[in-house]
Amino acid sequence: MAELDAELHVQHLSHSFGPHEILRDISFNLKEGHVISVVGPSGGGKTTLLHLCAGFLDVEEGKVTNTFNKHAFAFQETRLLPWQTTLDNIAFGLKAQGMRKQQRYHLATEIALRFGLEKKDLSKFPKDLSGGMRQRVSFARALVIEPQLLFLDEPFSALDIGLKQELQQILIQLISDGRLTVFFITHDLMEAVRLSDQIIVLDVDPGRVAHTFTIEKPQQERDDAYVYAETAKLLANPVIIKTFELSIASSRNKPDKGAAA
Ligand SMILES: Nc1ncnc2c1ncn2[C@@H]1O[C@H](COP(=O)(O)OP(=O)(O)OP(=O)(O)O)[C@@H](O)[C@H]1O
Ligand SMILES: [Mg+2]
Known part of the structure; x- marks a missing residue:
């Protein structure tokens, strides 16, 4: 059965708008029943990546293979x-x-x-x-x-905490039932930790994969304490500090040097 599972397979995907290189050599494989989040600074090419994966933009370099039968979208602006x-x-x-x-x-x-x-x-x-x-x-x-596959581009960012959690719980239920695969763009690390199997950190200029974090614990078993603790760990991770340029805040919290370690 596993061999027949659907997937969104992205191989060496690069993209430019005119002379501006936006994405460089992005590869990942989103398997059925899994959630991949993409986090990264504004302007890094996250929405462009989603548009390429969803077929809104033509792929010019690299390859996107989507073998899911049916997909849908939700965006920050509800359209x-x-x-x-x-x-x-x-x-x-x-x-x-x-x-x-x-x-x-x-x-x-x-x-x-x-x-x-x-x-x-x-x-x-x-x-x-x-x-x-x-x-x-x-x-x-x-x-x-x-x-089968849901593309989400920051759908929760304008919502209050209660509604955000409510909609996240609906997603988590569908994911746990094995009925949904999600490709998720977010600015919110905590949201990414709550929902994802993998978190791709996208660096800017051009957008490229800085690191991919994997979270093994099933979504349904992640309580608030777990999500806060894992998010705190990520915020202390040198890749995240560098990508989001958090170094000033981080060193302010620590009296001695070498805060990023
Ligand atoms: N259709 C387009 N034509 C030209 N440039 C574009 C187009 N769409 C996006 N860009 C540029 O590509 C870059 C990446 O934009 P994108 O919207 O993918 O970033 P993002 O990571 O989603 O940012 P944000 O987090 O603010 O939503 C930006 O510099 C943007 O100006
Ligand atoms: Mg965007």
Whole structure:
């Protein structure tokens, strides 16, 4: 069975916009049921990498092989259709699959309620929803089609802690059930530690893999204390300090030299 597992395989991927080299020689293999996060400073090419993997941008150098049947996306900006109701926005992907109206409304309603929306929200237009509600809609729209692979580009960064944890728990449940593979871009190391099997640290100018950290403990067994402790360890790691230019803060905390060790 293992040999037939789907994967997102990236080999020696490089990318430039005009004369600007953005990504250099990126390789990784995202296996079915796993979560890979990419963290790194702003402008390092994380979104560009996701766009190349998801097929939004043409691959010019290197290779991207995606053998997952169905994938979906959620982004920081929710990209909802302003002229469609909550229900129609969530059901959008099901309509594209040719599902009948009654069935798609049924599934969309079910997932909307599971994601904390209320019945009265379903007929509202995006402009009449709060930012957090729009994020719920965006997540519901991505997951209602039951994707095998989910591309996430900082979907939690504008959310309050409670909602962030709630949506993360939904993801962790799906991952633990073996129903979801995630390619996840984030600025938030703690979020990466909570969700990922591997964390790729992307350095800038050009974007390249500085280091890949592996977390063995299953997501469901990572409690807050574990996540805080592992995040603290990462923040003290020389690769992270160098990539995020944390050296000043780090040396301020330590009276003697050699703080990065
Ligand atoms: N379509 C484009 N044309 C030209 N340059 C682009 C294009 N898209 C992105 N860039 C440039 O590529 C670089 C990487 O951008 P990208 O959005 O991938 O970074 P990022 O790591 O996602 O940053 P952030 O963390 O701020 O979201 C930036 O210098 C950006 O200006
Ligand atoms: Mg980005």
